[in-house]
Each structure stands twice: as structure tokens, then as C-alpha cells.
Amino acid sequence: xxxxxxxxxxxxxxxxxxxxxGCGDGALxxxxxxxxxxxxxxxxxxxxxxxxxxxxxxxxxxxxxEAGLADFGDSSxxxxxxxxxxxxxRQTEALLDEMLRVGRQGIVTFPNFGFWRCRMQIALHGLMPxxxxxxxxxxxxxxxxxxxxxxxxxxxxxxxxxxLQRTVLDHAHRPRLGPRLWPNLxxxxxxxxxxxx
Amino acid sequence: xxxxxxxxxxxxxxxxxxxxxxxxxxxxGRTLAEYEMVYETYGTLNADRSNAVLICHALSGDHHxxxxxxxxxxxxxxxxxxxxxxxxxxxxxxxxxxxCNNLGGCKGSTGPTAINPENRKPYGPxxxxxxxxxxxxxxxxxxxxxxxxxWAAVIGGSLGGMQAMQWAITFPDRVRHSLVIAAAPRLSxxxxxxxEVARQAILSDPDFHHGHYYEFGVVPRRGLMLARMxxxxxxxxxxxxxxxxxxxxxxxxxxxxxxxxxxxQVESYLRHQGHAFVDRFDANxxxxxxxxxxYFDPAADFDEDFSAAFHRTQAHFxxxxxTSDWRFAPARSREIVRALVRAGxxxxxxxxxSEYGHDAFLMPIPxxxxxxxxxLARVAREVNSxxx
Numbered sequence: 001x002x003x004x005x006x007x008x009x010x011x012x013x014x015x016x017x018x019x020x021x022g023c024g025d026g027a028l029x030x031x032x033x034x035x036x037x038x039x040x041x042x043x044x045x046x047x048x049x050x051x052x053x054x055x056x057x058x059x060x061x062x063x064x065x066e067a068g069l070a071d072f073g074d075s076s077x078x079x080x081x082x083x084x085x086x087x088x089x090r091q092t093e094a095l096l097d098e099m100l101r102v103g104r105q106g107i108v109t110f111p112n113f114g115f116w117r118c119r120m121q122i123a124l125h126g127l128m129p130x131x132x133x134x135x136x137x138x139x140x141x142x143x144x145x146x147x148x149x150x151x152x153x154x155x156x157x158x159x160x161x162x163x164l165q166r167t168v169l170d171h172a173h174r175p176r177l178g179p180r181l182w183p184n185l186x187x188x189x190x191x192x193x194x195x196x197x
Numbered sequence: 198x199x200x201x202x203x204x205x206x207x208x209x210x211x212x213x214x215x216x217x218x219x220x221x222x223x224x225x226g227r228t229l230a231e232y233e234m235v236y237e238t239y240g241t242l243n244a245d246r247s248n249a250v251l252i253c254h255a256l257s258g259d260h261h262x263x264x265x266x267x268x269x270x271x272x273x274x275x276x277x278x279x280x281x282x283x284x285x286x287x288x289x290x291x292x293x294x295x296x297c298n299n300l301g302g303c304k305g306s307t308g309p310t311a312i313n314p315e316n317r318k319p320y321g322p323x324x325x326x327x328x329x330x331x332x333x334x335x336x337x338x339x340x341x342x343x344x345x346x347x348w349a350a351v352i353g354g355s356l357g358g359m360q361a362m363q364w365a366i367t368f369p370d371r372v373r374h375s376l377v378i379a380a381a382p383r384l385s386x387x388x389x390x391x392x393e394v395a396r397q398a399i400l401s402d403p404d405f406h407h408g409h410y411y412e413f414g415v416v417p418r419r420g421l422m423l424a425r426m427x428x429x430x431x432x433x434x435x436x437x438x439x440x441x442x443x444x445x446x447x448x449x450x451x452x453x454x455x456x457x458x459x460x461x462q463v464e465s466y467l468r469h470q471g472h473a474f475v476d477r478f479d480a481n482x483x484x485x486x487x488x489x490x491x492y493f494d495p496a497a498d499f500d501e502d503f504s505a506a507f508h509r510t511q512a513h514f515x516x517x518x519x520t521s522d523w524r525f526a527p528a529r530s531r532e533i534v535r536a537l538v539r540a541g542x543x544x545x546x547x548x549x550x551s552e553y554g555h556d557a558f559l560m561p562i563p564x565x566x567x568x569x570x571x572x573l574a575r576v577a578r579e580v581n582s583x584x585x
């Protein structure tokens with residue numbers, strides 16, 4: 001999570017207002033508060049995570065993302081962030097729309113299903129991949145929408161979502177040359193900054 | 198025998214009385230020339246007077262929020278004893294905790310049962326209607342008296358949560374944290390409807406005598422009991438009642454009697470609650486406070502824009518709701534959260550699964566108490582780092 005936090009943080013304007021969808025234990029918000037003086041809220045469904053956020057003094061709103069973001073006004077945040085969450089929601093497309101309605105920009109990170117280890121496990125063993133970023137078995141995984149970088153970029157094109165910035169991390173979670181040359185093959189985690197004209 | 202209170206109890210407590218000579222102008226246009234407020238405190242006010250916490254009580258609560266009155270016959274402790282004490286979520290080792298009986302109450306603060314100085318008779322129905330704003334103003338005077346310029350936190354459930362909200366709105370710089378539990382931005386038509394049935398039960402009791410029942414040496418027992426029984430149904434949830442009473446019969450069988458004695462356990466429970474309440478509460482106070490609830494509406498002061506009510510607030514908010522509460526359902530708490538977010542305020546919201554209905558805010562539900570404990574630990578850290 002650490003390199004991901006730092007990279008996201010670099011994309012964020014100091015003092016911005018941020019909404020973190022599926023904020024977990026609030027680590028990102030706490031990091032951004034400290035390094036970018038951001039204000040904002042995290043939405044989280046898990047009780048234990050909500051408690052953890054309260055403990056660390058992060059503003060957390062106990063909510064189900066699947067119910068949408070109707071409580072939030074248009075462009076009421078500078079950034080709406082979804083780290084490692086998009087693959088676990090049912091209403092993927094609707095949530096992307098909501099994200100870019102509520103936020104002037106969106107930041108999305110997800111595990112790349114096109115990562116070579118995933119491909120190998122299917123190709124060689126004929127089994128659903130189990131990798132560091134997708135550590136679950138097929139029958140108990142919360143990740144119900146698995147997709148690759150190319151899948152995501154196709155969707156963005158179709159939905160006329162602008163990709164403002166992209167960083168792809170390799171298996172060591174570093175943005176090195178390999179994933180820059182062959183992102184969909186050597187990238188394990190993808191980070192996107194999105195906008196809509 | 199030394200007292201045997203549990204180690205996490207505040208122990209033996211004594212209520213105190215503050216007398217106020219300065220007239221208090223009320224929202225209804227009338228003025229209380231002088232009044233008294235009964236209150237209790239636990240813990241110690243620190244040197245820079247920054248660790249004070251105000252607990253606001255709900256409809257039938259009072260100033261006796263924790264601890265015991267009698268060493269030899271402890272009986273039941275204060276109404277929120279499970280949450281307040283050394284090592285409890287509202288930790289009296291860290292905080293100076295204050296709770297007062299609100300004006301219009303019947304536990305010692307000036308209210309309908311008090312003597313009206315104008316005619317030396319109990320106020321009864323002549324006591325002015327007081328609002329949540331009036332309460333907050335009167336509590337502010339008590340804070341002045343105690344030397345508290347800013348509360349570390351104002352905390353309340355239900356009607357108490359409304360006071361916690363109102364505090365942040367009326368006195369933005371006197372509240373650091375506002376904890377709003379099982380509350381609502383204002384009552385719904387259904388809430389008011391239940392209050393109205395409760396009031397009609399009291400008003401139609403032949404012993405009510407237009408509120409002057411003190412002079413007749415009676416109390417409108419049946420009416421107040423009915424009001425409380427009705428209230429109790431709205432405090433519990435369907436699933437909670439099913440779990441607690443089911444369709445249990447007291448004698449194990451249906452008697453098919455037309456005398457309507459209590460047959461089902463739930464009937465006996467409600468009658469018991471009703472009876473017990475009549476012995477400890479005043480009907481005029483009940484009437485008055487149901488109106489206080491009905492009138493609460495911060496948005497009304499801001500062109501019906503609830504969010505605008507929070508534009509000047511400086512407090513950080515913690516809002517908590519309980520899943521099976523249908524009196525002030527989670528959706529009502531989310532309205533509060535939405536207004537705070539739109540106003541750009543600091544707020545956290547937790548929805549606690551529980552089958553206790555509205556009453557859940559008084560229960561020691563682990564997740565709920567853990568949320569309070571975590572939040573207040575942070576408040577205590579803030580207070581201490583300021584003091585250092």
C-alpha cells in the first residue's frame with residue numbers, strides 16, 4: 001500500500017477536498033492529511049474499519065457504496081478516490097459516473113488481471129489466478145469484476161472519460177521501466193487519474 | 198461496611214443546585230424571572246478548564262446519569278452508568294462530566310411542579326413552553342457558573358442529541374466536539390403523531406384537571422401510564438420485542454376472558470413500565486417536553502436550509518444511529534451527516550447493528566461503546582496536548 005499512497009499523494013493538490021470511496025482503515029486519508037493537508041471523508045462499509053478510522057481521527061462515513069453517492073453534491077470534491085475498490089463493487093459503471101459527478105477528478109487504482117502471473121496461472125494450470133494483489137480463491141473472493149488495463153481504458157474511451165495520468169507498478173510495486181513499456185503484461189497495480197470534460 | 202461499588206463506577210454522587218437570579222428570556226416570548234438547575238458532576242475539572250463534557254438527557258432522563266445515591270441501598274445507578282465512569286467510554290479519569298436536569302423537568306430543576314413566585318402555587322400548565330434552544334442557553338449559564346468556557350464535548354442521545362447539535366449551532370466557539378446519537382434533524386409527522394396521542398391520553402384523564410391536578414391531590418395516572426406505554430412501543434423494535442417477549446403467555450395458555458387482564462408477557466411489561474413511570478414522572482413535564490421535541494427544527498432559523506444551520510459551527514461531529522431504531526431511524530441521522538458534509542464540517546458517522554430499537558443508545562452494545570471510546574480517547578488526547 002505504501003508506494004501507492006505516495007504516488008496518489010503526488011497527484012493531489014495541497015489543501016484539496018477529497019472523498020475516499022472504500023477508505024478501509026483510513027490510512028490514505030491520514031497520509032494525505034499529513035502530507036497534503038487535505039480535508040474530506042472516507043466512505044466505508046466494514047464496522048472494524050469504521051472503528052479504526054474513528055480511532056485515527058479520520059472522518060469516516062459508514063455507508064454502502066452500492067447505494068450510490070446521492071448524499072453528495074455535484075463537483076463537491078476536488079478528488080474522489082477509489083483504491084483497490086472498483087473490482088469489488090457490483091455497479092462498476094454507475095460508480096465511475098458517480099465518482100466523476102461528485103469529484104472534479106477521479107483517482108482509481110486496481111489490480112491488473114492482465115499481469116503476466118495471472119496469465120500464466122490460467123494458461124499453464126487452467127486455474128483462476130491467486131496473486132499478491134488478488135489473494136483470494138475464486139469461491140471466496142470479494143473481487144467480482146476482474147479486468148485488465150486495456151479493459152479499463154476501453155471503458156474509459158466508451159464513456160468519454162479522460163485519462164489524465166497513469167502509473168503502472170510492477171510486482172515489487174515500483175513504477176520501473178518494464179511496466180512502463182509493457183504495462184498490461186508487467187503491471188500488477190494500475191493507478192489512473194481521471195477527468196471528464 | 199465500606200461501599201462496594203464496582204471499580205469502574207463513579208461511586209457515590211450528590212446532586213447540586215444552582216440558583217439563577219438573572220431572568221431568562223425564552224423562545225415563546227415569556228421570561229423566567231429566576232430559576233434553579235439541579236446537576237451532577239463526576240471527575241475533576243483540569244487547570245485550564247478544557248476537559249469538561251456535557252451530557253444532555255432525553256425525554257424522561259434527568260441529571261442523575263451515573264453513580265449511586267445511597268451506599269447502604271445502592272439500587273439502580275444513574276441512567277447512563279454503563280457508559281460513564283473510570284475506564285468507561287466516557288472516562289471520568291480524563292473528563293469532568295456534567296449533566297443537568299433541564300428546565301421544565303420534574304427532578305429538581307424549575308418546571309411545572311415548582312412554585313410560581315407570582316402566586317405561590319405550583320406552575321402546572323402555566324409553566325412556559327421551553328425549547329431546545331432555551332435549554333442550551335440555560336445550560337450555557339450553568340457552564341459559566343462552573344467556569345467552563347468551552348466543552349471538550351457535548352454528548353446526547355435522542356432529544357439529548359438534538360441539544361448536542363443545537364449547542365454547536367448556538368455557541369460555535371463553546372463546543373469542540375458534538376456527539377449526536379440516535380437523533381433527527383427534526384421530528385417527522387409520524388413522530389409528532391405519536392406525541393399527540395401520548396398528550397391526548399394525559400389530557401383526557403379525568404384526574405388531569407387542566408393541568409392543575411396538584412391542587413386536587415391527584416395525578417393523571419392512567420393518562421401518563423398510557424402515554425408511557427405508547428412511548429415504549431416506539432422505543433423498541435419489532436424484532437427486539439419478538440426476541441424479548443414473543444407471544445409468551447403469562448399463564449402458559451389463553452384464557453379467552455373478556456376482562457383484559459394481562460395474558461401476554463408484552464402486556465405485562467408495558468403495564469409495568471407505565472406504572473413505574475407514573476411514580477417517578479410528572480404529567481405536565483411530559484406534555485411540555487413532547488412539545489419541546491415537536492418544536493425542535495434548526496433549519497427553520499435558516500430558511501429551511503438545514504445545512505446552512507452548520508455554516509458557522511466549529512465543532513467536530515460524531516453521529517451514531519442504530520439499525521432497528523424506527524423512531525429516529527438511521528436515515529434521519531444520515532440527513533444530519535449530509536447537511537454537515539454539505540456545510541464542509543468535520544463529521545464521522547457510524548451505523549450500529551442492534552435490535553434494541555431506539556433504546557439502543559442506552560445499551561452497552563460493544564461496537565457502539567467502542568466507537569464512543571475511540572472517539573473520546575482522541576478528544577482526551579487533544580485536550581491534553583493543548584494543556585501541555
